[in-house]
Amino acid sequence: MPEEQMVTANRPISHEGRTYHMGTKRGELANRIITVGDHQRARHLSTFLDEIRFEHLSPRGFLTITGLYRSHSISIVAIGMGLSMMDFFVREARMVVDGPLSIIRFGSCGSICDDASIGDVIIAQEAFGITRNYEFFEESRGEPYKIWPMVKADPKLTGEMERRFIKELGSVVKGSVGNADSFYSSQGRKGDEFYDANDGLLESIREKYEGVVGLEMESHMLFHLAKWSTGRDNLRPPSIRAACVLMVYADRQGDRFIDPQTSKYLVEKSATVILDTLVSDLTT
Ligand code: R1P
Ligand code: URA
Numbered sequence: 361m362p363e364e365q366m367v368t369a370n371r372p373i374s375h376e377g378r379t380y381h382m383g384t385k386r387g388e389l390a391n392r393i394i395t396v397g398d399h400q401r402a403r404h405l406s407t408f409l410d411e412i413r414f415e416h417l418s419p420r421g422f423l424t425i426t427g428l429y430r431s432h433s434i435s436i437v438a439i440g441m442g443l444s445m446m447d448f449f450v451r452e453a454r455m456v457v458d459g460p461l462s463i464i465r466f467g468s469c470g471s472i473c474d475d476a477s478i479g480d481v482i483i484a485q486e487a488f489g490i491t492r493n494y495e496f497f498e499e500s501r502g503e504p505y506k507i508w509p510m511v512k513a514d515p516k517l518t519g520e521m522e523r524r525f526i527k528e529l530g531s532v533v534k535g536s537v538g539n540a541d542s543f544y545s546s547q548g549r550k551g552d553e554f555y556d557a558n559d560g561l562l563e564s565i566r567e568k569y570e571g572v573v574g575l576e577m578e579s580h581m582l583f584h585l586a587k588w589s590t591g592r593d594n595l596r597p598p599s600i601r602a603a604c605v606l607m608v609y610a611d612r613q614g615d616r617f618i619d620p621q622t623s624k625y626l627v628e629k630s631a632t633v634i635l636d637t638l639v640s641d642l643t644t
Pocket of ligand 1: 397467
């Protein structure tokens with residue numbers, strides 16, 4: 361087999377140039393991307409595009425929809441949940457897109473502050489990780505959870521999105537977001553099916569990061585990889601700008617969860633704000 365056709369273990373890209381997990385190749389993914397967790401949200405957002413030109417659902421569950429919005433190419437990608445899915449997405453998107461990438465995550469979160477409740481919109485200024493510490497559980501060493509250093513969102517993309525959201529909604533909540541490796545244990549949810557040692561976790565998080573407003577599961581990985589994206593060809597590092605806007609689905613203080621009508625309404629209010637941010641001059 362000629363060398364250029366080999367699918368290597370290091371970078372398994374198919375003979376047609378498709379990445380292994382997302383299944384997209386050059387030309388199918390735009391430089392401007394909105395990424396969400398679930399397929400329904402992706403499909404709902406895609407109704408705000410002027411035209412849909414490409415759609416692909418990979419066997420691994422990544423749904424990519426690429427189309428035009430105000431004459432600009434935009435992709436909407438549903439990645440599922442968690443750090444690993446964000447890692448697959450950012451790396452494989454970077455493999456097949458030339459030029460700078462602008463990525464906005466439009467997700468949901470739980471609020472752990474007084475300022476944000478069900479139906480509010482949070483704009484993450486920065487994010488940090490929260491992971492289960494296996495040394496604690498297996499070897500009785502250290503604390504049960506690791507709370508990792510903060511990483512900033514792209515200030516320009518975030519500022520532009522914030523300005524547009526305030527114009528649309530009147531106000532938004534700004535703050536730091538914790539990106540946990542579980543919806544349950546490392547977000548401080550309680551249950552008696554597992555030993556999670558998370559009684560004081562929310563207090564520890566608030567103590568370490570006073571400005572924390574919400575918890576979710578992907579933002580820190582997105583910001584971290586964007587920050588450490590290298591230059592390539594004529595690109596200067598970082599080659600990825602990233603921002604994150606979150607709908608509050610869970611009010612952890614009041615112990616309430618969102619209803620489907622409110623989440624649909626929030627997508628409708630947010631869709632063009634995010635799309636307009638992505639096609640604004642700063643993302644060229
Ligand atoms: C958990 O229910 C999921 O919701 C949040 C979390 O980050 C996690 O992925 O975001 P999405 O609504 O974007 O999936
Ligand atoms: N997504 C999360 O990760 N946590 C919540 O509490 C709500 C949505």
